[in-house]
Amino acid sequence: MASNGSDAGEFSYSRNGLLKALSPETRASVIADLELIDVPYRQVLYRPHDVAQYVYFPLSGVISIIAVTDDSSGVEVASVGREGMANVNLFLGADRAQCEAVCQAPAKVARMSGALLRKHTQNGGELSQLLLRYTSAYIGQLSQSVACNRLHSLDERCARWMLMMQDRAGDQFPITHEFLSAMLGVRRATVTVAAGLLQKAGLIRYTRGKMTVLDRAGLEQASCECYRTVRQMFDRLIPAQ
Amino acid sequence: MASNGSDAGEFSYSRNGLLKALSPETRASVIADLELIDVPYRQVLYRPHDVAQYVYFPLSGVISIIAVTDDSSGVEVASVGREGMANVNLFLGADRAQCEAVCQAPAKVARMSGALLRKHTQNGGELSQLLLRYTSAYIGQLSQSVACNRLHSLDERCARWMLMMQDRAGDQFPITHEFLSAMLGVRRATVTVAAGLLQKAGLIRYTRGKMTVLDRAGLEQASCECYRTVRQMFDRLIPAQ
DNA sequence: AGAGTTCGGTACGCAAGCGTACTTTCAAAC
């Protein structure tokens, strides 16, 4: 609706849904302590057991949060885009990262150190309230993923993944079958079959790591309920952007 | 180690790890606003979309947190015992429950209403810090479960489940194959096979809904890494009880 | 004591996805 050309000068931190939801005063104070960085495709922001240093507010692009198991396979447990923040655990007072965070689509990200974040959130306050609510939504996303990974077919989960990426990265984004298989926790060859079906159905198109979403409505049909469920929960908890 | 006979008079709220971790002053103030209830096996504390009313600190017993899908099947996403608190989302400011909470082993539970909880946690403070750290551990548990449900065999997950129950409910607890299958997100008949193997191996014994753990070390062998991983994370985040 | 219900064991054909491996196709590097 309304254009936000007005804040183009200060680099539009408000493209991040959380920063946007703040009152102008709080936002200004928070923005003053943010640092803007470019994160290229596949860059790792942090790994399990790393000392937690920053929280990350994406202005564009996508960060995947991945649980890594002993045998070094892993599964995406959540993804974070403009709507959210990565490294929730730092906000919650943990000193170490539990998961791995990887850039899934080239991103502009505003980051804040733990020390500065504490300055803004100790004694409660607006930012604190907001991040607590985001944490609640993040927990919802995780809970849904537990059920999804157990109950839903790869075809459905694959469609869901495409929708989540499209929401955050647009109609086109980089992803190879190999990488996607690591996100979904299945073999590369299994992804090839599932993605092949979606392509045959005309819902997506891909070549050599370039994915294009063609038919969003079709994907929503093909996806499990989890996409809608999580989406609605976010819309309720982090209101109107 | 130390007996806590000293507070037997006030009903030993300190059996809950979170309450115990508080300073004596804060604890006294918190306890004053707690209400003690008995929760029988299989009682539902709350369902998805219910208005969130209470947080629950178990003094004994186990509460299972279950994600329910549209087709009304569900999967346990986490469990809460003496070490924790159920309904984290209320603390985080959400007004509705996302998951279902069911009593898995008869429990004594101290509950606190959302309004009173806010009184104790607004403007930060000791309880707030502690619950934030617990939230972090809870998120770790969820993340691990996402990976576990995707990557590990039923046999491993079944052993893990027994260990988690034993930690919280002791060597003996009620559980039918039917109910267990709902927790693990598989068929009842599949559970019968997996549990049968564990019994044949002498690790557990069961009849008609009464489960007994016989060989803890053996179960740890049979379980996936997830048990140990989650356990260690809790011990680090909610220190020494 | 008898009837009904719950719990657990078992079976059989089927589908999804795994492990492994071979092949083709395309793009970038030299």
Add this chain to the structure above:
DNA sequence: GTTTGAAAGTACGCTTGCGTACCGAACTCT
């Protein structure tokens, strides 16, 4: 222009778990 490597397609036998179904044993209620 050729070489090299990455991406994607395909195949085959195998394992896990599903859907459905039937059965006996044990407990409960009357």
